[in-house]
Amino acid sequence: MTTIRDVAKAAGVSVATVSRVINNKGYVHEDTRKVVNNAIHSLNYKPNEVARSLFKRKSKLIGLILPDIANPFFPALARGIEDFFYQEGYHIIIGNSDDKEEKKNDYFETFLQNNVVGLILSTNEIDLKRVQKAKIPIVLLDRINEDFPAVFADQIQGGRLQAEKILERGCKEVTIIKGPETIKPVQERFQAAFEILQQENITVNMIDSKLSFQDGEQTAIELFKRFPHSDSVLACNDAVAIAVLNEALRQGRRVPEDIQIIGFDNISISGIVYPGLSTIHQPAYEMGMKAAEMLIGQINQEPITHLHYKFPVEFIERDSTRKDDD
Amino acid sequence: MTTIRDVAKAAGVSVATVSRVINNKGYVHEDTRKVVNNAIHSLNYKPNEVARSLFKRKSKLIGLILPDIANPFFPALARGIEDFFYQEGYHIIIGNSDDKEEKKNDYFETFLQNNVVGLILSTNEIDLKRVQKAKIPIVLLDRINEDFPAVFADQIQGGRLQAEKILERGCKEVTIIKGPETIKPVQERFQAAFEILQQENITVNMIDSKLSFQDGEQTAIELFKRFPHSDSVLACNDAVAIAVLNEALRQGRRVPEDIQIIGFDNISISGIVYPGLSTIHQPAYEMGMKAAEMLIGQINQEPITHLHYKFPVEFIERDSTRKDDD
DNA sequence: ATGAAAGCGCTAACAT
């Protein structure tokens, strides 16, 4: 390994001078700068981030905790975050929490031990007192908390859109799939949709589900058993919606003629399944980018202008609802 | 921040003694161990990984470079890797290469600067001389190279299975979708399938595609335009296969009656789409786990028993092929 | 404009 010492020796200067040129800080004569740079190149020297990190107590590492990277909504978030930080010379340490308290705290601690300079959390509320004590920049992503910077999509609006659009398309008996109680945004979208539906003179069924494809499969089977006359379903996310789509078709129900379905998320697969899934678009990649941008702002001590950044959502109509209805 | 000094002071011992107890190394009296542990707990002391890493020139960090976490095959790999390393107290730094030389090298360098102790690469061959020079443990995942440890699924077998199964199901004109030339496993599966098909007295069409859902959409449209009489397709991966499924249905072709489709990967969505996609199962999660296990072996200097670990693949028959044919 | 030296938090000789 070549160190700053080697470079100093090769260039015939002190380590301090080398440090000055690699950090572009303090006075250094043009001529010596050239000599040093030559040495750096010919030795192919790269400063050791760990030593830097130790001294400055700040690394170029960002901690990212999310529930499960295998859940199709999160890769897009992660990609947005990563793309932004790559530009800025930061790197991501990633942890899957499975929404388990223990894993979250574990990651939180070890991330701190690694001098990460910032944290993005897409997982349920961590013990936030700890975060405050650690005084580390943080942004919540796809999660909301009054006291912390957060980036999220407009769940209320999303839930409302689900309800309004399905109403407009003439449903008489809608089944709403309620996601896990513990996941706030999922609850919010449910609440919003539910409230609107209740005010109407239609039948509203309710069924619980978790969020994965596999869970969706179970839910779908149960759904059609319990509510065989349901003419529409509002799903807690696209994964579950697609499972319902599948099960409906499998049972010989026509989509959207017999049953209409609206999902939530607009994951990349939703435009590719048959029939295309109508859904609420959350701009996941952009949300990831924005969260990264807000975090960098904090890291660079820029003043916080918006504590919360709310993305609008959008109804994407494909083929699982009746476009030309009336 | 509480350091080893603080603990030493609180416990009335030297830093060396504290170091001995936290590392469980060297002699330390039972009584003093207790005193020290008490101090550690009451101060809530956590050793700084960065300082450790600097001294030992080894961190608890693993570098993971993959093409694109948003591509649905990779999250499962990543999850397997992460789960394994979490158990072992290691953490993952992740980089998306987009199969770009520059990004790969960038990540490689910065990972080294961060003292990662090992590397898992799911991306196209990096400048492997560099790896050798860096003398860092490495495992290739879903990629193959004679000289480096690698974990992969049996592409030849997979390609053959695609071909054999489609043949058994009575196809007369099969279109085979060839993935990017640059991605070796994708080429291998293509080659294997193609060779078998060629020996038969049937028509074999060929079309190129990239691997994402979006690319698959284009491919699907072009496919049916160029080969309207194709009665079966062998796709380079499931994402593309699902896009073809969709387009076929959209055009009013019946699956599997008019057209049969076999994918490759068995991503989680493949069992949920309608009709269920018949495909070749690659055990992505297990492959990730295995790669992590092999890497740990190297890190711990255990002797290498197998340089390469090849997972068998399996034909999963769902509804996009004719089960009860003949 | 440059260099010497201290020190970030830790581990591992070496000494006792």
Added chain:
DNA sequence: ATGTTAGCGCTTTCAT
């Protein structure tokens, strides 16, 4: 069984 100390590679006062 415990303590002292050098040093991992770097940055940053403080001299000069």
